[in-house]
Amino acid sequence: MSTTRLMPSAAARAVLALSAALALAGAPAQAQDKPVQLKMSSWVPAQHPLNPSLQAWADDIKKASNGTITAVLFPSEQLGKAFDHYDMARDGIADFAYINPGYQPGRFPIMAGASLPFLFANGKGGTAAIDAWYRQYAATEMKDVKVCFAFVHDPGTFHARKKILAPTDIKGMKIRPATSTIGQMVTSLGGTNVQASAPESRDMLERGVADAITFPWGSIGLFGIDKVVSYHMDAPLYVTPFVWAMNKGKYDSMSAAQKKVIDDHCTSEWAEKVATPWADFEYGGRAKIAAQSGHEIYKLTPEQLDAWRKSVAPVEAQWAESVKKVGQDPKAVMDSLKANLAKTSSAL
The missing domain is CATH 3.40.190.170 (Bacterial extracellular solute-binding protein, family 7)
Structure with missing residues (x-):
């Protein structure tokens, strides 16, 4: 008894090929992606308003990656001194690090322009401005890390x-x-x-x-x-201008879908979301x-x-x-x- 093998039509093959391409190009992170845990380092004390914002950012990444990317936040210089955070991100001591470029005089001359006196009136709009501005220069001036976003505190x-x-x-x-x-x-x-x-x-x-x-x-x-x-x-x-930066090797080790989740959370909009509670906190300090x-x-x-x-x-x-x-x-x-x-x- 003979059997006839059914071949998909040309149209069906085209649909299948397109579906596969879309999945590779930018579909949400899938459950089968390799689990990734991020070490995030913040040198400010645990009660500082920046830390809950960074945690909320990480929680949204977990949700967007279907739980494949999780993070642990280490505040209070647990992973290293405040002055060392750029090198910690570069060397993989932290996967994400909160960096004050001004702690290393002369190393980041372009970013230093943002700390010239009498430029910024506030922290919220100022964060959106500095992030949009520094994206032109980040890949050159901070080439050892993946700059996620830049932000400032209230003056x-x-x-x-x-x-x-x-x-x-x-x-x-x-x-x-x-x-x-x-x-x-x-x-x-x-x-x-x-x-x-x-x-x-x-x-x-x-x-x-x-x-x-x-x-x-x-x-x-x-x-x-x-x-x-x-x-x-x-x-x-x-x-003070700050940078939230990622270890390049950690980013490169992720799947295409996971990288897209990270990229979607490294935007001017997210910079402002993360910085706004801190800006409000600093503004309220005067009273x-x-x-x-x-x-x-x-x-x-x-x-x-x-x-x-x-x-x-x-x-x-x-x-x-x-x-x-x-x-x-x-x-x-x-x-x-x-x-x-x-x-x-x-x-x-």
């Missing part, structure tokens, strides 16, 4: 043991700067920089190793710095400081503010030279940042 200012009104008041002071760019400003005004990560800063101030610090408002209370400083300049002096006894929050006169703006010109010139050394046009870089800030209503 910070000087918090000190004495009142700082004019740029000339900095002369002779010992100041812990938030970034290398602010450190250059301190030096140009005759002050001395005291290097310390955020978790180490209260101790430096308490022991008199530093007289002042540049810090955002809400974190002053979170890190206990409100116990050792009394005077607070009410001006949006600076923001908390104002409600405490023993603290003075003071505004600058228009003349004083103008003097501060003029005082940062040497720092801007230094920054421009550092950008030229890596083959970029500083005017084009800064014009692009300012255009993005204007677009998101976050320019000063």
Whole structure:
């Protein structure tokens, strides 16, 4: 007895081929994908508002990958010091790391432009702006890692043991700067920089190793710095740019579908989602400081503010030279940042 083998029609074969191609090209992560667990490192303390945002981001990745990508968050420098987080992401000590590029002066000159004084009016729109802007440069300047997104906190200012009104008041002071760019400003005004990560800063101030610090408002209370400083300049002096970055090898080891899930969570929209609760927290910190006894929050006169703006010109010139050394046009870089800030209503 003979049997006849039924062959699929040309149309059926085409449909099957198209289905297979679509599955490979970008279908959601499938249950058969190899399970991946991510080690995420955050150097801020567990109660910091950034950590729940990073956890919510990771939870959404788990959902989008059908449970094949899970993550464990390690806060409080458990995996390494704050200064080391870029190298930790590069070397795979962490699969994702929260990086302050300003902790390594001179290493990331383009990103340093975002910490020049008097640029950012707020943290929310500022985050959307810096992320859109830095995507042009991330693959070159931070080529050792996969930059997921960039973000900023709400603007910070000087918090000190004495009142700082004019740029000339900095002369002779010992100041812990938030970034290398602010450190250059301190030096140009005759002050001395005291290097310390955020978790180490209260101790430096308490022991008199530093007289002042540049810090955002809400974190002053979170890190206990409100116990050792009394005077607070009410001006949006600076923001600190941050990067959430991934180990390249970990990314490369994932399936195509899993990579797509990661890429879908490394966007300007996600940068803003992650940064907004922190921006709200920092913004609300000013009122908390104002409600405490023993603290003075003071505004600058228009003349004083103008003097501060003029005082940062040497720092801007230094920054421009550092950008030229890596083959970029500083005017084009800064014009692009300012255009993005204007677009998101976050320019000063």
